[in-house]
Amino acid sequence: xxxxxxxxxxxxxxxxxxxxxxxxxxxLPQLLALPTxxxxxxxxxxxxxxxxxxxxxxxxxxxxxPVSLLSWLIRNVDSLVSTEPSNxxxxxxxxxxxxxxxxxxxxLRTEDATRAWYIFEAPTCPDVYLVARGALxxxxxxxxERSTTIDTTWLPGRHQIWRxxxxxxxxxxxxxxxxxxxxxxxxxxxxxxxELWRNLAQECLDACVxxxxxxxxxxxxxxxxxxxxxxxxxxxxxxxxxxxxxxxxPHEVSSHGA
Numbered sequence: 001x002x003x004x005x006x007x008x009x010x011x012x013x014x015x016x017x018x019x020x021x022x023x024x025x026x027x028l029p030q031l032l033a034l035p036t037x038x039x040x041x042x043x044x045x046x047x048x049x050x051x052x053x054x055x056x057x058x059x060x061x062x063x064x065x066p067v068s069l070l071s072w073l074i075r076n077v078d079s080l081v082s083t084e085p086s087n088x089x090x091x092x093x094x095x096x097x098x099x100x101x102x103x104x105x106x107x108l109r110t111e112d113a114t115r116a117w118y119i120f121e122a123p124t125c126p127d128v129y130l131v132a133r134g135a136l137x138x139x140x141x142x143x144x145e146r147s148t149t150i151d152t153t154w155l156p157g158r159h160q161i162w163r164x165x166x167x168x169x170x171x172x173x174x175x176x177x178x179x180x181x182x183x184x185x186x187x188x189x190x191x192x193x194x195e196l197w198r199n200l201a202q203e204c205l206d207a208c209v210x211x212x213x214x215x216x217x218x219x220x221x222x223x224x225x226x227x228x229x230x231x232x233x234x235x236x237x238x239x240x241x242x243x244x245x246x247x248x249x250p251h252e253v254s255s256h257g258a
Contacts, residue, residue: 038231047134157212
């Protein structure tokens with residue numbers, strides 16, 4: 001998390017992707033070939049993967065949740081939380097009041113808000129967001145974390161990687177979409193993915209996880225989005241692929257946050 005001395009955004013994401021960006025704009029195919037453990041039907045389509053934009057610390061790009069999700073949340077507030085909402089309008093939504101539901105849906109269609117009483121999911125901010133001519137890519141970077149983020153405030157079971165891919169899917173147009181984790185390898189290994197993260201990467205594809213992460217999507221849409229998930233690789237493997245000395249990556253954030 002930002003501000004901690006082992007912050008992965010500053011100690012892994014930024015130095016590695018700054019170095020990659022300095023290599024040019026044609027390295028995306030090699031990066032996408034590194035992850036393992038993703039959807040068995042995932043494949044890198046032969047599109048133009050020349051990069052045109054890259055966003056990461058300190059210039060992360062936040063993506064708005066799909067309108068279809070926000071609408072579903074408004075209509076299903078009673079199933080989201082076990083405690084009574086403090087806002088009176090949210091309480092009315094939880095009670096199924098039809099006038100309040102109609103009002104909330106009208107505001108959702110007419111206002112451009114990311115925070116309001118009728119908004120139940122905030123924008124999602126992947127650690128890396130890459131825009132190529134023929135693809136959009138989200139990367140979730142981990143270092144000392146021992147798990148993925150699997151809940152939001154209002155919707156338990158909505159996994160972080162699926163939030164990223166769900167939001168990206170809305171923006172894709174005719175472009176392909178890909179998502180992956182990059183994690184820390186065990187120092188005693190050759191840079192392979194630790195067993196913990198191999199298991200966590202596979203758990204993202206569990207039927208229950210997909211169901212709780214995509215309550216607003218049809219089975220066909222969930223299947224299509226799941227095919228965007230490539231799995232997990234390690235920072236060391238990325239560095240070795242692109243001839244970056246992984247041993248020089250900073251260990252801690254300095255007292256000045258650099």
